[in-house]
Amino acid sequence: MKKAWLLAAVAAFALNGAVEAKTLKWGSAREIASLDPYSYGDTFTLSVLNHVYEGLVRYTGDLKIEPALAESWETVSPTVWRFKLRQGVKFHNGNPFTADDVITSLERVTHADSPLKGNLPAYKSSKKIDDLTVEIEVNGPYPLLLNDLTNIFIFDKEWLVANNSLLPTDSGKGVKGYATDNANGTGPFKVESRRADSKTVYAKNPNWWDKPQHNIDVIEFLPIASASTRVAAMLSGEIDFTNVAPLQDLPRLTASTEVKVLQTNELRSVFFAFNLTDKLVESDVKDKNPLRDVRVREALYRAIDIDAVQKRAMRGLSRNTGALVAPAIPGYEPSQDERLPFDLNGAKKLLADAGYPNGFSFTMNCQSDSLVNEEEFCQAVAAMWSRAGLKPNLSLAPRSQQTPKRVKGDFDVISFGWANEPMIDAYSLLVQVLRSKSGTGGVFNWGNWGDPRIDALVDKAGVELDTPKRIEMMKEALKIAKAEHLFIPLHQQPMAWAMRNTIASTVQASDNKPRLWLTMMK
């Protein structure tokens, strides 16, 4: 009896496999926010919608910029870029792709109410030269326009006009739009049906302009928030692919002969950042801030046994780093990747030299639901600092509770992760995190760790159009931050995908974006 059941189950499974061979069931950890790529500045949402919509340029599987809807480009002057558009591209509804679509899309995404306008900060205006040529003017010399355009997806003007969706949707004003629930792009897949939080179906676009390097007919996108349920669905064959395989379940997944785990490290670098204002927030040292002494910061650095953190907290899967950006990010420098060695006695001596032989207490703000195994590595590091004679008070809470405290500077030490997305350039970290707070820069400079030398370099790099020169400036700025131990780098966090043997191959880049148009099924 038992055997009969098993046989029946196997037979049913095999049959299913044969009939739906080219349907890829993608179990994700999250639902996307909307079908409107301009409605929410969220990297994951954009990466899913990239199957439907495309930008003028795109990243290849190894994160190089290549032409997409634009065939070529040149700079007419330091502030004007001319794009030659691809001929014969059609939207999913059959409309031809022209310069008007580009102009309308750029206007929509940079509209004052657009939640995504930060993704195209330098945009000033655009103008049509002919049907397939567009000129984009930027505010000043700006080297990163192409990087930004990889994530600015192009809408069909006619479709936007017909559906009264020229303006972006806006939750603040209570504006919702047609584009929230409907889509019309140029990409390799089109939206066939959508039921939020349960299933969105993407069908192959037979008229795609590019030569397909995939053989998928249908993608079923199935958000499964609970990690154990997602793993169960993978093991039982209900999904073919997940872009979030929980680290603690990797051994179980690898043990199955039908599942393959793809594991690498993300672009996101994780480090500790300090409160460098005049006083600590919560400490037994009242009159000054010990963290402003570079010897104290070095002591904290040396007291971390990174191999132990990697082995225990990160399950051996993270990549230890001494640099603030990952190797794939322009601005990375191998020589900066050297870490200070773990040296407990040296740390104690440095603390004594700085005048704290008995250590001091401070608060450590970590989140329970943000970085990979953040709780575990924060606890490990807190224990290590205690061994060096310090008294860290670890505060652990969900991101929604910790973020307001972090933004206000209400912390002494925080765990911090930065992926440099969607720009994929060290400038993102430099201008948003390292630069002193002023005007557009230093939004995430929560602990006031700015340095005038770094600021000067960042500002210069922001207008330098010569790429090698610009990268040298960024390296220089990162070198200063390293010499001052402004941050304690830890690791690039691990990421893991899992797929069943129904999938033959896929491309996994460190930006953690699934590119199913580069995926072959069996």
Next chain:
Amino acid sequence: MPAFLFKRFINAAGVMLAVAFLAFLTFRFVGDPVELMLNEQASQAQRDELRVRLGLDKGFVLQFATFVGNAVRGDFGISYRNQQEVFTLIAERFPATFELVLVATFLSLAVGIPLGVYTAIKRDSLLAKALQFISVLGVSLPSFALGILFILVFSVNLQWLPAFGRGEVVQLGWWSTGFLTASGRKALILPGITLSLFQITLVMRLVRAEMLETMRTDFIRFARARGLPSRAVHFRHALRNCLMPVITVTGLQIGNLIAFALVTETVFQWPGMGMLFVQAVTFVDIPVMAAYLIVVSFIFVSLNTLVDLTYAWVDPRLRDDALSGGANAR
């Protein structure tokens, strides 16, 4: 009676206002949606601007007044996360939760009542004792553990039932139902059992206690004395007298089931209101969180008021009590 009705409705409205206030107060302090809505590249000016647009810069009283005013008209605003009307979002998710609750309620009665009768009649048998013991386990086993166990056994190992989702659904107007498709019915089984287990034990224990009580009364003894077969005595006479409290409790528990479905829905990725709420919490989507709490409380308050009114209709003494001022009148 009109005075009583009026009083009950005023009470209900008062409770709802208190809930709205609490919902609003709590969720104002959960965190900052702005940080979660913008990406790494957004500038400070954009952050400030978004805060103003969301109305987060206004005073608490003003925000609350606007909120209540809109809520009364069924307008809970627009979700921060996906820019849709919150009311529509909840209305879309309600059928999924409701069908799950319906299945759980049906299971709890269909299984709980026979078990309760059995354990009452054969209270000294080994099986009855075993059932009593298992029911303690059923009450104390958390439903997420049970759900994961079910998934492991029936989805991963046996591959009989789906581990997640609702299967194929059929759209009837604005109502989506999983009852009409095979995959929809299959998908209901595991979450339905998970959600109903606590209810089953509750119903079983309630029926058992009531049955034991009734079996001791005179009219059962007379029935036996008249020589009626024990089957008729147990089911026609005794059980019928126990059902009133069972129905009442079941009715009141529907509110609880809707609220507790949250855990089951998370485990089984059931696209209901609970899932919506859990997602809203991770994104600090204040309008959705507040609306969910208010809708669930509204269901609770309505059910309670309905039960109160029915009782008052059945038993006039309660009405008089209520009118003359309650506790010391009796």
